[in-house]
Amino acid sequence: MASLILLPALSPTMETGKVSKWLVKEGQTVTSGDIIAEIETDKAVMEFEAIDDGTITKLLVKEGSREIAVNTPIAEFESDVAVPASVSPPPAVPAKKPDEVSRGPAAASMLQVAARDTELPSDVEFRSQTVREAIRDAMAEEMRRDSSVFLMGEEVAEYEGAYKVSQGLLAEFGAERVVDTPITEHGFAGLGVGTAFAGLKPIVEFMTMNFSMQAIDHIVNSAAKTLYMSGGQMGCPIVFRGPNGAAARVGAQHSQDYAAWYAHIPGLKVVQPFSAADAKGLLKSAIRDPNPVVMLENEIMYGHSFDVPVVDDFLVPIGKARIWRNGSDVTLVSFGIGMKHTLAAADELSQLGIEAEVIDLRSLRPMDTASVIESVKRTNRCVTVEEGWPVGSIGNHIGSVVMQRAFDWLDAPVLNCTGKDVPMPYAANLEKLALVSVDEIVAAARSVTYR
Amino acid sequence: MSGKMTETNVIPDASKAELLGYYRDMLLVRRFEEKSGQLYGMGLIGGFCHLYIGQEAVVVGVEAVAQEGDKRITAYRDHGHMLVCGMDPGGVMAELTGREGGFSKGKGGSMHMFSKDRHFYGGHGIVGAQVPIGAGLSFADRYLGNSCVTFTYFGDGAANQGQIYETFNMASLWKLPVVFVIENNQYAMGTSLARASSTAQLFTRGRAFDIPGEMVDGMDVLAVKARASAAAKHCRDGHGPYILEMMTYRYRGHSMSDPAKYRSREEVQRVRTERDPINMLRDAILQSGAAVEAELKAIDSEIKIVVSEAEKFARESPEPDADALWTDIYLPS
Numbered sequence: 001m002a003s004l005i006l007l008p009a010l011s012p013t014m015e016t017g018k019v020s021k022w023l024v025k026e027g028q029t030v031t032s033g034d035i036i037a038e039i040e041t042d043k044a045v046m047e048f049e050a051i052d053d054g055t056i057t058k059l060l061v062k063e064g065s066r067e068i069a070v071n072t073p074i075a076e077f078e079s080d081v082a083v084p085a086s087v088s089p090p091p092a093v094p095a096k097k098p099d100e101v102s103r104g105p106a107a108a109s110m111l112q113v114a115a116r117d118t119e120l121p122s123d124v125e126f127r128s129q130t131v132r133e134a135i136r137d138a139m140a141e142e143m144r145r146d147s148s149v150f151l152m153g154e155e156v157a158e159y160e161g162a163y164k165v166s167q168g169l170l171a172e173f174g175a176e177r178v179v180d181t182p183i184t185e186h187g188f189a190g191l192g193v194g195t196a197f198a199g200l201k202p203i204v205e206f207m208t209m210n211f212s213m214q215a216i217d218h219i220v221n222s223a224a225k226t227l228y229m230s231g232g233q234m235g236c237p238i239v240f241r242g243p244n245g246a247a248a249r250v251g252a253q254h255s256q257d258y259a260a261w262y263a264h265i266p267g268l269k270v271v272q273p274f275s276a277a278d279a280k281g282l283l284k285s286a287i288r289d290p291n292p293v294v295m296l297e298n299e300i301m302y303g304h305s306f307d308v309p310v311v312d313d314f315l316v317p318i319g320k321a322r323i324w325r326n327g328s329d330v331t332l333v334s335f336g337i338g339m340k341h342t343l344a345a346a347d348e349l350s351q352l353g354i355e356a357e358v359i360d361l362r363s364l365r366p367m368d369t370a371s372v373i374e375s376v377k378r379t380n381r382c383v384t385v386e387e388g389w390p391v392g393s394i395g396n397h398i399g400s401v402v403m404q405r406a407f408d409w410l411d412a413p414v415l416n417c418t419g420k421d422v423p424m425p426y427a428a429n430l431e432k433l434a435l436v437s438v439d440e441i442v443a444a445a446r447s448v449t450y451r
Numbered sequence: 452m453s454g455k456m457t458e459t460n461v462i463p464d465a466s467k468a469e470l471l472g473y474y475r476d477m478l479l480v481r482r483f484e485e486k487s488g489q490l491y492g493m494g495l496i497g498g499f500c501h502l503y504i505g506q507e508a509v510v511v512g513v514e515a516v517a518q519e520g521d522k523r524i525t526a527y528r529d530h531g532h533m534l535v536c537g538m539d540p541g542g543v544m545a546e547l548t549g550r551e552g553g554f555s556k557g558k559g560g561s562m563h564m565f566s567k568d569r570h571f572y573g574g575h576g577i578v579g580a581q582v583p584i585g586a587g588l589s590f591a592d593r594y595l596g597n598s599c600v601t602f603t604y605f606g607d608g609a610a611n612q613g614q615i616y617e618t619f620n621m622a623s624l625w626k627l628p629v630v631f632v633i634e635n636n637q638y639a640m641g642t643s644l645a646r647a648s649s650t651a652q653l654f655t656r657g658r659a660f661d662i663p664g665e666m667v668d669g670m671d672v673l674a675v676k677a678r679a680s681a682a683a684k685h686c687r688d689g690h691g692p693y694i695l696e697m698m699t700y701r702y703r704g705h706s707m708s709d710p711a712k713y714r715s716r717e718e719v720q721r722v723r724t725e726r727d728p729i730n731m732l733r734d735a736i737l738q739s740g741a742a743v744e745a746e747l748k749a750i751d752s753e754i755k756i757v758v759s760e761a762e763k764f765a766r767e768s769p770e771p772d773a774d775a776l777w778t779d780i781y782l783p784s
Contacts, residue, residue, distance in 0.1 A: 150594070176594065182624070187583045187617025194587015197572055198522070200594060221577050222584060229563035231556035232779035234572070266780050290782040318784070 002057070004073040010039060010046045012248045013300050017041050018066040019074060024056045037074070042132075042303040043164055054079040126307035134276035134308055135165050135241075135297065138283035139203060141313070143173055146201060149287055152179040152192060153205030153242075162207045163243060163302055189215030189240070193222045196238040201287060206242035209258050209296060216261075223292040224267030239286045244272070244296035245337060245387050246424055249431060255424035257388035259336070262294045263364035263397075269318055270364040272296040274339035276306035278362055281316025289318065298337045321368035323375070327355035330445045331375040333398055334385035335361040338436065342385045345441035352442075354449055364394060369401045376402055380411040381448040385441055390418040412448035417441050465673065467741045473515065473672050474736065475750050477507040477729045480531040482758045483540055484703075487530065487547055487561075491707045495766065496547045499576075500561045503531035505702040508728035509634050510535045512675025513602055513695075516683050520597065524572040524585040525604035527562035528634075528701075532604065536569045540757055541764035552768030556775060579605060579612030582631070586618045589629035589686075600686045602679075604632045608639025610653045619660040619692070626691035630682045631657070633696040634669065640705040641713040654696035664694030670728045673735075700726070 007017055018040040024030060030050040037048045058076040061068060068074065129137075143149045150173075155162045157170040157180040170178040181188040185206065192204040206212045212219065219240055226234045246255040262270045269291055273279040279297065286293035308314070324339070325346055334342040339360050346356040357375050361367060376382045382402050384395030395416030402414050420434045465473070484502040491500050503510070506528075514535045517523070525532050533543050538554060546553025546564050554564040562576045572588060575581040585603025592599040609615060610633060622629050633653050637644055644651065654664035663685070667678045675697060682693040700722045704711040711719075736742050 182617070182620055184617040184620065186614045187586075187621055190580060190583025190614060191587035191590060191618065191621060194524075194572070194584035194589075195591045195594070196587075197584065198588045198591030200591045217577055217580060218583070222575070222580055226563075226565070226573065227782065228779045229555055229559040230565035230573070230779075231554065231558050232782075233555075233567050234565045235782050269781070285784075289784050291784070 001079045003077050003079060005036075005056075005075040005077050007039070007068050007070055007072045007074050008048060009070045010041045010048075011043045012250050013303070014041045014043075014070060015303070016067045016069050019061050019063060019068065020045055022059055022063050026056060026059055029053075029055045043162070050077075052077070052079050120309055120311060125310040127310050128305045129276045129280075129308040130303055130305050131273075131276045131279050131297070132163065132165055132302040134280035134306075135283055136167055136169065138280045138287070139166070140169060140172065142284055142287040143169070143177060146287075148199065149201045149203065150177040150179065151203045151205060152181055152188060154181055154183055154207045156180060156205050161205075163299060165302070166205070185211045185214035186218065189218040190222060192238055193218050193236060196223070196236045196292075197226070197234055201237045201239075203239045203241065203287060206240065208254060208299075209242050209244040210254050210256055212240065212242065212258065219262070219268070219292070219294065220265050224265050227291070228267060235290050236292045237290045238292045239283070239295060240292070241283070241286075241295035242297060243299040243302070245298055246419075246431070246435060247299040249426060249428060251426045252423035257296075257336075257386065257419065258294075259296060259364055259386060259388050260393050260397075262296070263367070263394060264392075265365075267292065268365060269293040270296065271318055271362060272336040272364055273362055274301070274336055274360050276304070277308045277314070278316050278322070278360070280308060281314050282318060282362065284313075285315050285318050288315075293318070296336060301337055301340070316362070319363045319366035319368055321371040322360045322362055323357065323371070324360050325356065325358040327357040327379065329354045329379060330356050330381040330383060330449055331359060331372065331379045332356045332383050332385060332441065332445065333359045333361060333372055333395075335364065335394070336387070338385040338387055341436060341438050341441060344438045345385075345445065348438065348442050349445050352446070352451070354445060354451060356445060361394075367397075369398070369405075372398060373402065373405050376406045377409045380409055381445075382410075382414045383417060383441065383444045383448060384414065385417045385436060387419045387436055390416060390421050393418050412450070415444040415448055417444050465676070469515070470732070470736050470741050471746065471750065473511050473676075474729070474732055474747065475754065476511045476514070476535050477672065477732065478750060478754045479540070479757060480504075480507045480510070480534055481729060482754050483534055483544070483761065484530060486758050486762055487544070488703070488707070490544075490548065490762065490765070496561070497549065498560055499527065500547065500707045501528040501705065502701070502703045502707075503528055505722070505728075506634060506636060506669070506699045507531060508672040508675055508732075509632070509669045509697045509699050510604075512672045513630075513632055513679040515672075515676040516680040517602065518599070520570065520599040521683075522570040522572055522585075522588045522592075522599065522601040523604070524581045524588060524601065525574070526578060526581055526606065526609065527574070527576050528606070529562065529564065529574050533564055533566070533569075533571055533574075536566075536571050538564070538566050538569050538571060540761035544761040544765035545768045548765040548768070549770065550765060550768035551771045551775075552764060556779070557771040558775065558779065579609040579614050581605065582609065582612075582615050583618045583621075585631075586622045586627055586629050586692075589622070589627040590625065592628060593625070598687050599628065600683045601629045602632055603629050604634055606639065607633065607635040607637065607644050607653060608642070608647070610656060611639075611647060616656075616660075619657055619662055622692040623657075623660040623662050626689060628686035628689075629692045630679065630686055631662075631664075631692060631694045632679075633694065634699055635696055636699050636701045638701070638705070638713065641709070641711075643713065652696070654694050657692070657694045662692050662694055664696060666696045666698060669697030669699035670722075670726045670731065672728060672732055
């Protein structure tokens, strides 16, 4: 019985993979459980097993092939089993339609904005990098620059990061500076704060920010408040970082967006970058900042590539928004992965004749509300977009600020597009419904423009 | 008190200057705290105020072995730790009264004072939270390659917090130079140890993590000093953390608003009469002939003046300027 072996989804967020190595040749017989290939996912190199006895009749992709979409046939297989059966395991997530994958913005607009924001030389070169690589480079550069900077967290050293973010750091900096911790978030967050009080500059990685809830007392009570409580004596130069928000199908306890939670706290700075360049520049600024900074990353975004300027010391200031797209009809304000949906919505709106101005807040505390107000005074309309819950959201805050400072310029109420007010469901269809969508953003923008 | 105490020599094995120094420091804490209680009653001190009266020998004995650069951190019964590590009594008292001249410019209060100069890292209000922070301070010393030790204090109540054991695990795993000083004053607010803890001997709680520990008579300043010295040496020699369970007692309620009905007057009175740390040292000094009554009285008078000057400073220091509301939230980047 002939069948196709398809590239399997081997992580919740895997969209494409690389066949690192074929461990079988054409014509080779295999038995169930034999490892036939090594597949590199967005997280790790995984072994891929045959689940049936039979013969590999043809290899359809070459060893080393990258960016192969999940569910693409990679080999042909002749099964010994008479009953028709697919050798490939059923994909963990339904294959995505091409238009849903990585709606990245055009490189040209990125160049233009990057140059404006960071006063880069006009002839600066850019190179394509994933958000994951950008974060790793930011840490490595700062660790080279300052021996008091070190990284601690679960699986950051020998495993090289649960999401492969700290690849190569242990090899370069050694176990004294790249510290694997036990699974003990409350404890190591507090310990990290102590090292910062004593003058070190720890980067504390949470495997996901969902686990930071175990440690939130130290982030809020110990890190954020002590400078004030000590009358300015006890600074806490620490960075808490890790993936935040929903990944894909990981359920309610692993899918929460903490933007509004941490942005609420005086004494903390909070950044939530979208692009790789901003992730790099903001993390470098965060590590140098003498205050505690929370950086909210996103697992889905780790694998996305953006143009990152090739300069020696690329810093993005904390507290400054970026205008990604100019438009005169409505201001769309977002941050983090919300920007992905927002930019896609702006493209659709443009086809409808509505030109949206898209602002990436990048920092949530301090928040560059001045840029939002300035834009709203031109567009007279504002829609906010975030993945978090609607009550007490970042969008609520922006709506309030816009009402207080630009009431007379508003031609419509400020609308908040948010995640739905429910714990994140597991079922694929329900999860999609729970997350903020491009359609909802388009509808909100049409509503406030009365079109 | 239950369990086996460490055997110590009842004959003073310290020099005269040392003995008088311990006496002076314990008395300073006692009189300072009595004054704090008075000022609280007069409305000059507000909020939460946890007095250290009865526990003086613990901090004085431990501080006796501290070297320059050693760090200390505790929870919110912290006035004694600050006074004995050398923070100015006026600055501490002015913080209690919420004045500009306080160690935190009036923005911290009784529970939140710090001194970088004296390596005092607070002053923390969340029970147990100071313990991983203390381990972090010692992590920094190990990272920097010096031989400093961090004295991390917590009470019998905090001993049941989960983060203590997360910290024990990391401190032992990484051989951090931290002495965990458990101030077992028998009551976690209103709950006696027997009602809150499945085991009576808290120093044994480190065994699962391979951290040595012992019980010490926390009312005997010389016993405290002797064992703290051994514990600090253990850390400085690179052997990792050490636990000292100081058996002590607080005479006053948990905080100023606590009527302490969970224990009998007789129980308190018995400790005051038989085990008071200041009287015990006083008797030992006089019996051994290390000093005479007049010398101790001179110290009493000196302390009265120190405390009254602290009170004066704390009363006269102005309230913080309204602009201070908005300062010290962030350091300039």
